[in-house]
Amino acid sequence: MSGDAAARGAADSGARRPVIGISAYCEQASWGLWNLPAVVLPQNYVDQVVGAGGIPVLLPPLPAVDDVVHRLDGLIISGGPDVEPVHYGEEPGPNTTVVRPDRDAAELALFRRAIAAEIPVLGICRGMQLMNVALGGSLIQHLPDLVGHDGHSPTPGQMGTHEVKVAGSGRLAGILGQPSVVVPTHHHQGVGQLGAGLIATAWADDGTVEAIELEQPEAPGHPFTVAVQWHPEAGHDPSLFRALITAAAAVAHARLAAGAQGGRSVS
Secondary structure: OOHHHHHHHHHHHOOOOOEEEEEOEEEEEEEOOEEEEEEEOOHHHHHHHHHHOOEEEEEOOOOOHHHHHHHOOEEEEOOOOEOOHHHHOOOOOOOOOOEOHHHHHHHHHHHHHHHHHOOOEEEEOHHHHHHHHHOOOOEEOOHHHHHOOOOOOOOOOOOEEEEEEEOOOOHHHHHHOOOEEEEEEOOOOEEOOOOOOEEEEEEEOOOOEEEEEEOHHHOOOOOOEEEEOOOHHHOOOOHHHHHHHHHHHHHHHHHHHHHHHHHOOOO
8 A cells, every 4th residue: 555545544534644753953054044053854855754645743853852752653764964983883984974973862762762662664874874773783984985986975965876776575675666776865874784683675786785674583563664775755756655654554553443442441
């Protein structure tokens, strides 16, 4: 079922649309006459969630923000700056860019709480890297040093594109429905050693891991944990967002059903 169909089904049954938390940035921002610290997120994340049938909620990088997880039906960990290398036991390299320790802490807590609560999770770019680190994996701090080119982030401030080959098995293959896709990309880091329970399900031509999933035998009750190194919110294929919304709609429906069951009187 597509996200649109799930949302229509929810509306027809009187159920609510699934609520999707999206981790947000805290950055200096300008608008109108103002220049202030702000909680921000590129609008295409929001547009993709709405288009797939969900209700987006921005989650600022604050202590204890993970307490909101029990109110969410799904979670997106968004793109952004480098994950601080201390989280995978390394020192910053010469090409480490901006780090945001408060955001690292908030997103690590969000992801771990979501896994424990069996909430569907989609990781995007930095989000994929953070999910890998959260499960004990490591990162390649500067991909050009390994692959010998800048094809994953060819132009500052702009998306590049390249082809990604998708494994024949796994959730991603079913979501994308094709063995290879051309994707929007902008990153200089990548997944090194995989975290516990994760499998790689897509690769660039140079061998860079482009998608990871939580292997179902490792987490049989977890409905959806998929992450991609590219930026689907900046592309034209909504299939990843629709898949997340479908999984989140199932969570929302189960919660409503459980609430209705719990509210019935017992004679």
